[in-house]
Amino acid sequence: MGQSLCRSCGAVLNHTFVDLGMSPLANSYIKPEQRNRMEPFFPLHVYVCEKCLLVQLEQFSSPDDIFSDYAYFSSFSDSWLAHAKAYVDMIADRFHLSEKSKVVEIASNDGYLLKNFVARGIPVLGVEPAANVAEVAKKNGINTKVAFFGEKTALGLTNDAWSADLIIGNNVLAHVPDLNDFVKGLKILLKPTGLITMEFPHLLQLMESNQFDTIYHEHFSYFSFLAVEQVFARHGMKLFDVEELPTHGGSLRIYACHDQDESKSTQSRARDLKAKEQRAGFGELKHYLSFSPKVEATKRKLLSFLISAKQEGKRVVGYGAPAKGNTLLNYCGVRTDLMDYTVDRSPHKQGHFLPGVHIPIYAPEQIRQTRPDYVLILPWNLKDEVIQQMAFIREWGGKFVVPIPEVTVYP
Numbered sequence: 001m002g003q004s005l006c007r008s009c010g011a012v013l014n015h016t017f018v019d020l021g022m023s024p025l026a027n028s029y030i031k032p033e034q035r036n037r038m039e040p041f042f043p044l045h046v047y048v049c050e051k052c053l054l055v056q057l058e059q060f061s062s063p064d065d066i067f068s069d070y071a072y073f074s075s076f077s078d079s080w081l082a083h084a085k086a087y088v089d090m091i092a093d094r095f096h097l098s099e100k101s102k103v104v105e106i107a108s109n110d111g112y113l114l115k116n117f118v119a120r121g122i123p124v125l126g127v128e129p130a131a132n133v134a135e136v137a138k139k140n141g142i143n144t145k146v147a148f149f150g151e152k153t154a155l156g157l158t159n160d161a162w163s164a165d166l167i168i169g170n171n172v173l174a175h176v177p178d179l180n181d182f183v184k185g186l187k188i189l190l191k192p193t194g195l196i197t198m199e200f201p202h203l204l205q206l207m208e209s210n211q212f213d214t215i216y217h218e219h220f221s222y223f224s225f226l227a228v229e230q231v232f233a234r235h236g237m238k239l240f241d242v243e244e245l246p247t248h249g250g251s252l253r254i255y256a257c258h259d260q261d262e263s264k265s266t267q268s269r270a271r272d273l274k275a276k277e278q279r280a281g282f283g284e285l286k287h288y289l290s291f292s293p294k295v296e297a298t299k300r301k302l303l304s305f306l307i308s309a310k311q312e313g314k315r316v317v318g319y320g321a322p323a324k325g326n327t328l329l330n331y332c333g334v335r336t337d338l339m340d341y342t343v344d345r346s347p348h349k350q351g352h353f354l355p356g357v358h359i360p361i362y363a364p365e366q367i368r369q370t371r372p373d374y375v376l377i378l379p380w381n382l383k384d385e386v387i388q389q390m391a392f393i394r395e396w397g398g399k400f401v402v403p404i405p406e407v408t409v410y411p
Contacts, residue, residue, distance in 0.1 A: 004058045007179045008231050011051035018292045020044035023330045024355035026216035026323035031352055042217055048288040052230050055222040079385050083247055088116035097122050104164040106149045107172035109133055111142030125162055154185035163191050169198040174219045183235045193263050196256040205250025210405040212295040213328040224282045225273045232256050241267040249381045299332050301407045306338040314373040318342030319386050321349045321361045325378030330356040376401045
């Protein structure tokens with residue numbers, strides 16, 4: 001097989017960031033009738049580019065396979081809905097958006113965010129590649145186009161008079177295989193004084209908090225501020241502001257505009273974060289090469305806990321069926337011998353099985369019926385929300401377990 005090239009700068013990829021072995025696509029939930037079929041597994045091998053220091057996965061599956069019938073509906077997380085509303089209130093006020101503005105969201109999902117602009121009378125357009133999810137948005141009255149975003153889609157939208165004052169992309173930049181085509185599209189679609197905000201998990205947090213389970217095939221790139229700044233600069237755009245957010249275990253919200261846009265001055269938050277990353281070692285290759293040993297240690301700790309619990313006759317179940325849980329369970333080899341089942345609030349996942357490990361997914365009521373000793377919280381970023389929702393397990397002495405950054409038991 002030929003050598004892989006960096007999806008940002010084109011340099012040859014020679015250095016491993018972490019190798020999580022072979023894994024199925026993290027969102028390819030198994031229907032009951034599919035359990036006896038062969039499942040495709042792909043290498044989950046992450047590289048770091050020695051030239052631009054972008055951490056990235058090789059592309060093994062076409063985006064069509066992953067996103068044309070997608071199982072993640074944003075509207076099933078309360079904290080995420082609140083986050084979206086707070087963002088809309090902030091951005092509309094800060095940049096004086098009105099009924100004369102045009103807002104485009106890329107990967108707009110079921111319209112959970114755009115509906116907040118609609119409520120303010122601001123015109124919106126969602127661009128969503130998954131037809132089943134876009135259908136839900138349309139039913140909810142959100143103007144949505146089914147398409148993958150890139151240069152071609154952007155040209156089509158500008159021809160339809162949809163040049164944007166604000167382009168939003170939440171947790172989409174990491175999912176883009178052809179990064180340069182995507183960012184070129186942003187440049188084309190953006191009005192001369194428009195702005196772009198993008199949110200994505202922050203590599204600094206991923207490394208510091210050992211969040212290796214946020215690595216999966218659907219996430220092609222893992223960004224530091226230093227690396228993403230280079231991506232935008234290559235296409236004539238600058239990052240003028242940034243926020244560090246608690247979402248998804250620690251994310252960045254970057255603010256970008258055209259290079260020649262004089263109306264937006266660089267904020268101190270952007271300068272400070274660059275300095276912080278430099279101090280932490282994100283400007284040097286050796287920092288990235290230190291991650292693998294921490295990941296291996298976490299795997300050993302989780303397996304030790306689960307094996308001990310089983311040997312003591314305890315019953316362990318999961319909460320949630322997020323993509324990150326599928327990475328964790330497949331990498332650690334956890335099947336129904338160590339974890340009986342998991343539950344999820346989304347009816348789109350209930351009755352299915354987790355990919356690879358084939359652990360069944362039930363509705364949350366199953367926990368009350370079976371009274372397990374431990375509930376392993378797979379979406380650990382929603383830990384507080386889950387502990388609150390499921391507090392009743394304490395009635396029979398049940399305890400919560402969080403696997404990341406390291407195995408922790410909460411009574």
